[in-house]
Amino acid sequence: MDALADLNLGGQIDSGCDGVLGPTPRDVTLVQALYGLAPPGRPTTVFSAGPDIAVRFRDDNAAEEGYGVIIERWSGSGWIFTDSRFLTNSIAPCSAVPCSQDRTVYYRKPEGFLDGSYRLCFYQTSKLYPNIATVCAASRFLRSNLAFDTDGDGFSDRIESGTPLCQNETNDDPTDDSVINDGCPAYGGLREVGLECVDSSNTKNDDGLADDPFVNDGCPVFGAYSEASFVIGTDPRAVCSASQNHDAWPADINNDQFSDISDVVRITGSFGLAIPQAPNRSNIAPEALDRFVDITDLSKMVSFFGLRCTYLPAVSPFVLASGTYVGDGSSSRYIDVGFQPDMVIVKSSGNEQAVFRTNNMPSGESFLFICTPKLLTGIQSLESGGFTVGSDDKVNRGGPGAPTYHWFAIKDSQPGANIKFGSYTGNGQQSHPVTGIGFTPAWAFVKSAGGGAICGVQRQADMPASFGFAGGDGEPYYDGVLSLDGDGFTVGSRGDVNNLNSTIYYVAFKGSPNFLTGHYTGTGMDGLTVPTGPSPAFVSVKGDSNLGGSRARWRASGLGFPDANSASYAVNTPDSPAAIRALQAGGFEVGTDDDVNAAGTTYYWVALDAQVP
Structure with a gap:
């Protein structure tokens, strides 16, 4: 070995016979072999x-x-x-x-x-x-805890219902896995990180962190109660109560939509007591809850004294419509929507692929989500009151047995603020940042205009990597969409997302109380309800397994899906009554289709609520 350690050189490799203050590639190789050093695995x-x-x-x-x-x-x-x-x-x-x-x-x-x-x-x-x-x-x-206040009521989501949504000490997640401290036992929580407590009685800090700063890492700070019990227990997505049984605003303990002396009395009645001797709702301060009702809680309550709120759900920035039509084979057929859409998706109820078009695509062009080139006779244009389709069988096959087509149309009422439609030119490099979007996307998907078998690729905030849309795309693409960033996203070297000199279109959705992402674990049982928070008007689901082809599925509210069916993005995939069966208040229901509910499979969802004309 031609190099020796020299502490006088700040721990660098000293030069040997190569005459270079290292390391040279040879130096590094020798040191790695000597000390058994290995690079970190993919994080x-x-x-x-x-x-x-x-x-x-x-x-x-x-x-x-x-x-x-x-x-x-x-x-x-x-x-x-x-x-x-x-x-x-x-x-x-x-x-x-x-x-x-x-x-x-x-x-x-x-x-x-x-x-x-x-x-x-x-x-x-x-x-x-x-x-x-x-x-x-x-x-x-x-973002800071106080900035993470979804409903803007002055109390962060973390202390209202945990990080992100732990409600109480019971295990109330939809899969009912019987583990209280499993990472986040509440509905709608983020991915469980697999750090369950060794000590099931939760009487010691056994997650290896001295200060245990994470509310929902599966183990509490030293103490006898579940971490989830040390939260106020109010709804982080509502400023004020919708009913006497709706715990929404921490400053309104009796849920009468008014913070007054009756609420202050609840605090003073528990003054000097610790949780759980005092009710959780009395412990509303400081930001990192101290499990003790004292002057900090009283001061916090008094700061809201005399304020009233009214239950007014936020108006969604998304305008959405859906419907159906029967194909007639004509070369130019207008479909009325009721507004000018920014994006339209059309899917046959039979064995055809889904087609989409956005407001920035060239005239006459539309694309498929799966691995096929663009269409020139698909969705022709987006117009002031709707859209026009051509004669391609994927959007308008006529004749005997002509299929029914589902369509979905959406626009951003604040153009560019909540959905960004754009394009970039591929450079073929290992990492290519796409910037100028103006926000961190919660869901982004891309589709190249290049010819050949070019696949659509998607990534949402919960996904560990990017995925495709079609069957057989259950394995993640680690060279697809690498990350969702503060002003856009970064793509890797995969040809689908970064082919040299190709134009690649993207759609990026901003996360908000009106656009949420999450995941759930399939049970294989019929009628699984997946909570989303808002009452969704559109849901898209993609599994991380190749079971059943793991085709991405979608469903929209309105006239487009009058029965229990949902559509896929893929080829040879007709409507399924056992996939996304219904959009419900606060969530959606799935059947037993492997695309959405194979036992043990992780499924990633996006859900948006919208103004439906």
Whole structure:
């Protein structure tokens, strides 16, 4: 080996016979072989809420030293260094060589740091050579707890119902897995990170974190009660109560839509008591709940004294309509919608692919979500009151046995603020940021205008990577949409998303109380209800398994789906009465179709509510 460690050189490689203050590639190779160093496995973002993010990676490092972690924030023009950490195997001892263990790294954005899109990047490191081989996990939008106040009632989501939605100490998630501290036991929660408590009685802090800063990581701080019990227990998506039984505004304990002396008395009646001797609703401050009713709670209540609220649900910025028509084979057929849509999707009830068109596509062109080139006789145009279709069988087959076509039309009443339609030119590189969107997308999908078998690719905020739309696309695309960023998203080298010199169209939805994402685990049981929060007018579901082809499914409210059927985006996939069967108040119902409800499969959903003319 032509290099030796020299501490006087700050831990870098000293020059040997190569005459270079290292490391040279040969130096690095020799040191890696000597110390059994291995690069970190591909990191996956497994949790994020408010200021918190968790990333899991594979550790195959046999050395006593380990990995560095860089925390970066998106600045609008690129990723900038924000913070760093150093991980050694002393944190997670491993006697095997190589180590071969999954490790999870947590990061909380400190108060005072800017809200924005953050990501964790990992590199192998040693005193013997500088940092190399950086790999980055998908980014997430992090914000302070107080900024994470969905309904704007002055109380963060974290203390109203947990991070994100733990309601109480009971296990009330829809899959009913009988584990109280399973990561988030409440409906609508984020992905469980698999850090269940060893001690099922929850009497000690056994998640390996000294300060246990995460409300829903599966284990409490030292104490005898579930983490989920230390929240106020009010609805984070409603400012005021809809009824006497609707706990919505923490400052309105008796749910009469008015914060007055009767609410103050509830606080003073519990003054000096700890939870659970005092009711949760009396413990409304400070931001990190202290489980004790004292002057901080009284001061918080008094700050709202005399204020009244009215139950007025927010008006959705999305305008949506759906309907059906029977194909007639004509070359130009107008479909009335009632407004000028920004995007239209059409799907035959039979064995044809779904077709879509957006407001920025060239005249006469439309595209399929699956791996096929563009159509020139599909959806021809989007017009002031509707859209026009051509004669392609996918949108307008006529003659005997002509199929029924479902259509879905949507527009953003605040153009560009909630849905962004755009395009970019592929550069074929490993990482290609697409910027200028103006927000962090909660769901984005792309489709290349290039010829050949070019597939549509999607990613929503809960997904560990990107996925396709068709059957057989259950495996994630790690080289597709790499991350959802503060001002757009980043794509990898996959030809579907970044083919050199190809024009690639995208649709990006902004997350909001009117547009939510989540996931659930299939049970295989008929009639599974999936809570979404708002009452959805459109739902799209994609599974991470190839069972049943794992075709993405969608359903819209209105006249487009008068029965229990839902449509797919894929080929050879007729309507299914056992897929998305109904859109309900606060969620949707699925049947037993493997596309939406195979036992043990994770399914990712997007749901939006809308003004329906």
